[in-house]
Each structure stands twice: as structure tokens, then as C-alpha cells.
Amino acid sequence: MTDDIDKDEERALTAEYILGLLTDDERTAYEEVLAIDPDLRSEYAFFADRMVALTDDIAPVTPPAGLFGAIKADLFGTPKSDRATSKARSWLERLGLFPAMAGGVVAAVAVLWAVNLYVPGAPTGDGPAISAPTLQAQIAAEDDSLIVMASYDATAQTLVLDRTAGTARDGRSLELWLIADDNPPVSLGVLPDTQAGTIAVDPALVPALPGGVLAITDEPQGGSPTGGPTGDVLAAGPLTQT
Amino acid sequence: MTTTADIEDMIARMAMGDRAAFEGLYNATSAKLFGVCLRVLGNRAEAEDALQEAFVKIWRNADRYRVNGLSPMTWLITVTRNHSVDRVRARKSKQGAGLDEAAEIADSKPGPEALAMASSDRVRIVDCMGQLDPDKAGAVRRAYLEGETYQELADHYDVPLNTVRTWLRRSLLKLRECLSHDG
Known part of the structure; x- marks a missing residue:
């Protein structure tokens, strides 16, 4: 008799657990027993295996083509927890750039570590200076033939640029792009010819900077005539907070 | 395959x-x-x-x-x-609270696309669900396929939460009992 009641209680709890009807406390308690009680596990497996047949009449729907790439990027991409970055990656993959970037990021980690002094406004060691987090990126080609350090100056709303390697080809321009979420690249402007320079950032784009990716393409002189990138992607790097 | x-x-x-x-x-x-x-x-x-x-x-x-x-x-x-x-x-x-849009999605009928992996004892749940009151079977489906909570089920069927819990647990036991008879 008591056994029957216990059996019924066990079965009812198992069904409620499978349906997700238990409270948080009840669920935790159930899982603790489940972990150590083989009888409860077989009851759970029995009911779950049958309940799942309620999904048999759900028609399969092919997911969008890029989804597996996004999953792989989440799991195996460079260690970035930011979801926006993983979505931006799907764009980079479409641009054929992702492998180049993955290598670039590894290099960037080493380089940023070495060039931390680059951060504009970073405390210089005199007293307890406190600065807001700074967004910066190392936009680097796979073979380091083009390297641009970018740092966002929130006060001036400009990207401060320092091109430490590479130049535009004769009669061509280097154009800087922001890739955020799954959106098409947005032009930030043509890179100045000088090694150091700044590019003003449209205030509307500022919220998209954290977690975004900066990329540089080879474009006709004066910049892309179409509003989107037309030439090769030469370099890219994620914007990270320091 | x-x-x-x-x-x-x-x-x-x-x-x-x-x-x-x-x-x-x-x-x-x-x-x-x-x-x-x-x-x-x-x-x-x-x-x-x-x-x-x-x-x-x-x-x-x-x-x-x-x-x-x-x-x-x-x-x-x-x-x-x-x-x-x-x-x-x-x-x-x-x-x-109070959104009920998911309820508008109609249950689809079993189709030929049912997974080849489905085994006969799993298919048996369809028979066993058919032996429950339509309301009770509907509640099981809403909980499983729409993630409805006891509170939402109580709101939907317009009965107190404890009542819905009592009758749903009873229905789940009946379902479980039916499943253990070999089909």
C-alpha cells in the first residue's frame, strides 16, 4: 500500500519533471535523487522516451544555411563570449575572412599585451588614475602586412588610428568598416594616408562598437562607390574593452 | 537513412x-x-x-x-x-503574464514525416493520450509542447491552481499506467 503510494508519487513527480511543471526547489530535489537512484532513472527514461513521441507529428524544417557556422563559431571560434561577435563572424565568413581573423586574434592578444601603453588616456602610473573602459582593436592582416591599431575616444567620439604596418596600393584607398551583429558592414570612412590619424564615428553607430569587428578593405581611390565593401578584405580585428 | x-x-x-x-x-x-x-x-x-x-x-x-x-x-x-x-x-x-498567443498555434496532425526513429512503444502514447479526457490530454500537450506552467493551465481552464495540479497529476498517472501495458 505504502509502496503503491510511493510508486504513484514517484511516477507523478517524474511526469511533472519531464513536463517542466515542478517548482525550482522540487526540480532540484528530484534531480538529486535522479543522480543516485537507478530505479528513478529508469522510470524517467521510460516516461521521457514515450512522452517525446508527442513531437513525432512536428514536421522537420531545414534551418537557415549559416546556422551551423554560427554554432561552430560559438564553440570553436576564438574565445569570445560576446554573442554579437559570433554573429559578426558569420559576416566575416561570408567575406572569406574568418580564418584570417582567427589567426589575427591570436597575434592580437600577444601584441595588445605588449602595447598596452598605446591606450590613449591610460593611467601612466602617477597616482590612482581611474579611466573608463576603453574600446580598442588591432586590425591586422593574417601575415601582418597591414596592422592598424584603433582605439575609441569616447569624449571626442573618434577612432584614434595608428597604422604600424602597410599602406594602400597605388591609386587605391583603404576603407574601414564596422561589422556588428549580423548586419552588413557599415563604412566608417577611408583611412587617412598618414600613419596616425582619426576618424569621427557617427553617434548612431557608437552603441554598435562594443563586440563589433573592424575590418579594412582595398577600395578604389576615395572609397567604395557602392556603400558596401567591393574589394578584398585585408585585415580585421574585434573591438574589445580594456 | x-x-x-x-x-x-x-x-x-x-x-x-x-x-x-x-x-x-x-x-x-x-x-x-x-x-x-x-x-x-x-x-x-x-x-x-x-x-x-x-x-x-x-x-x-x-x-x-x-x-x-x-x-x-x-x-x-x-x-x-x-x-x-x-x-x-x-x-x-x-x-x-496573460499572453496566450502560443495557444493559437494549432496542433498539427500526424504526418508521413514522423521520424523513422520512432518506435512502436513510443507511438503508443498516441493511443494512451486518446484515452484521457480531451481537456486533460490538451493540458498535457500544452505543458509539453508550449511549456505552459500550472498557473497558465489554471488560467486557461479557469480552475484554481491546486485543482489543475490534482487533475493533471491524476491524468499523468493514468497515462503512465496505460503506457506500461504492452501495446
């Missing part, structure tokens, strides 16, 4: 870090699992996010699949369904 043994094998290889096996599993099961996400969430963009997150979980937990005793498709669908339900509930708690 991908068999249960194939899927089990792919999960086992994933547990050892085999990414090709993961891709094979994705190709074999993602359409079914995306269907489940769409059914629970009723929204394509959310379903895509849910599927992506579910596969991340599946990869990460592949090494723990063995111990739970579930058949491989049950495990994959359960991970996906539970993740989608979590999302539905998070969405509802953000929007506030």
Missing part, C-alpha cells in the same frame, strides 16, 4: 571531441530539432537562436549522454525542447 545506432555513435564520438561527427549529427537531426523549436516558440528568429544554443549544449554535454538512459533522439529532443521552453518562459516573464 540515419539509424538510432548511427546517432548514438555520433554522440559517442562527439564526446571525444570529434567535430566531423558533430556536423553529421547536425545534418541528420537539425531539421527535426528546428521544427521542435518553432513549435514551442512560434517565432522563427527566436527558434533559430534556440536551436543554436541547443546544439552548443548538445556538444558540451555529449559526454554525459550515456548515463541518462534515454534513447539518443529522446535526449536530443529533450535538450532542445527544454531549452525552447526556458526561452518561452523568459519571454513571458519579460512581457508580463
Whole structure:
């Protein structure tokens, strides 16, 4: 008799657990027993295996083509927890750039570590200076033939640029792009010819900077005539907070 | 045709870090699992996010699949369904109570596309559900396929929460009893 009641209680709890009807406390308690009680596990497996047949009449729907790439990027991409970055990656993959970037990021980690002094406004060691987090990126080609350090100056709303390697080809321009979420690249402007320079950032784009990716393409002189990138992607790097 | 043994094998290889096996599993099961996400969430963009997150979980937990005793498709669908339900509930708690849009999604009729992996004892649940009151069977479906809570079921059937819990538990026991008779 008591056994029957216990059996019924066990079965009812198992069904409620499978349906997700238990409270948080009840669920935790159930899982603790489940972990150590083989009888409860077989009851759970029995009911779950049958309940799942309620999904048999759900028609399969092919997911969008890029989804597996996004999953792989989440799991195996460079260690970035930011979801926006993983979505931006799907764009980079479409641009054929992702492998180049993955290598670039590894290099960037080493380089940023070495060039931390680059951060504009970073405390210089005199007293307890406190600065807001700074967004910066190392936009680097796979073979380091083009390297641009970018740092966002929130006060001036400009990207401060320092091109430490590479130049535009004769009669061509280097154009800087922001890739955020799954959106098409947005032009930030043509890179100045000088090694150091700044590019003003449209205030509307500022919220998209954290977690975004900066990329540089080879474009006709004066910049892309179409509003989107037309030439090769030469370099890219994620914007990270320091 | 991908068999249960194939899927089990792919999960086992994933547990050892085999990414090709993961891709094979994705190709074999993602359409079914995306269907489940769409059914629970009723929204394509959310379903895509849910599927992506579910596969991340599946990869990460592949090494723990063995111990739970579930058949491989049950495990994959359960991970996906539970993740989608979590999302539905998070969405509802953000929007506030009282939304009932999901109820508008009609139950689809069993179609020829029912998974080849379905075994006869699983199909038996259809018979057993048919032996419940239509209201009770409907409540089981709403809980499983739409992630409805006791509170939502109580609101829907316009009965007190304790009452709905009592009658649903009774129905689940009846369902369980029916399932244990060999079909």
C-alpha cells in the first residue's frame, strides 16, 4: 500500500519533471535523487522516451544555411563570449575572412599585451588614475602586412588610428568598416594616408562598437562607390574593452 | 537513412571531441530539432537562436549522454525542447503574464514525416493520450509542447491552481499506467 503510494508519487513527480511543471526547489530535489537512484532513472527514461513521441507529428524544417557556422563559431571560434561577435563572424565568413581573423586574434592578444601603453588616456602610473573602459582593436592582416591599431575616444567620439604596418596600393584607398551583429558592414570612412590619424564615428553607430569587428578593405581611390565593401578584405580585428 | 545506432555513435564520438561527427549529427537531426523549436516558440528568429544554443549544449554535454538512459533522439529532443521552453518562459516573464498567443498555434496532425526513429512503444502514447479526457490530454500537450506552467493551465481552464495540479497529476498517472501495458 505504502509502496503503491510511493510508486504513484514517484511516477507523478517524474511526469511533472519531464513536463517542466515542478517548482525550482522540487526540480532540484528530484534531480538529486535522479543522480543516485537507478530505479528513478529508469522510470524517467521510460516516461521521457514515450512522452517525446508527442513531437513525432512536428514536421522537420531545414534551418537557415549559416546556422551551423554560427554554432561552430560559438564553440570553436576564438574565445569570445560576446554573442554579437559570433554573429559578426558569420559576416566575416561570408567575406572569406574568418580564418584570417582567427589567426589575427591570436597575434592580437600577444601584441595588445605588449602595447598596452598605446591606450590613449591610460593611467601612466602617477597616482590612482581611474579611466573608463576603453574600446580598442588591432586590425591586422593574417601575415601582418597591414596592422592598424584603433582605439575609441569616447569624449571626442573618434577612432584614434595608428597604422604600424602597410599602406594602400597605388591609386587605391583603404576603407574601414564596422561589422556588428549580423548586419552588413557599415563604412566608417577611408583611412587617412598618414600613419596616425582619426576618424569621427557617427553617434548612431557608437552603441554598435562594443563586440563589433573592424575590418579594412582595398577600395578604389576615395572609397567604395557602392556603400558596401567591393574589394578584398585585408585585415580585421574585434573591438574589445580594456 | 540515419539509424538510432548511427546517432548514438555520433554522440559517442562527439564526446571525444570529434567535430566531423558533430556536423553529421547536425545534418541528420537539425531539421527535426528546428521544427521542435518553432513549435514551442512560434517565432522563427527566436527558434533559430534556440536551436543554436541547443546544439552548443548538445556538444558540451555529449559526454554525459550515456548515463541518462534515454534513447539518443529522446535526449536530443529533450535538450532542445527544454531549452525552447526556458526561452518561452523568459519571454513571458519579460512581457508580463496573460499572453496566450502560443495557444493559437494549432496542433498539427500526424504526418508521413514522423521520424523513422520512432518506435512502436513510443507511438503508443498516441493511443494512451486518446484515452484521457480531451481537456486533460490538451493540458498535457500544452505543458509539453508550449511549456505552459500550472498557473497558465489554471488560467486557461479557469480552475484554481491546486485543482489543475490534482487533475493533471491524476491524468499523468493514468497515462503512465496505460503506457506500461504492452501495446
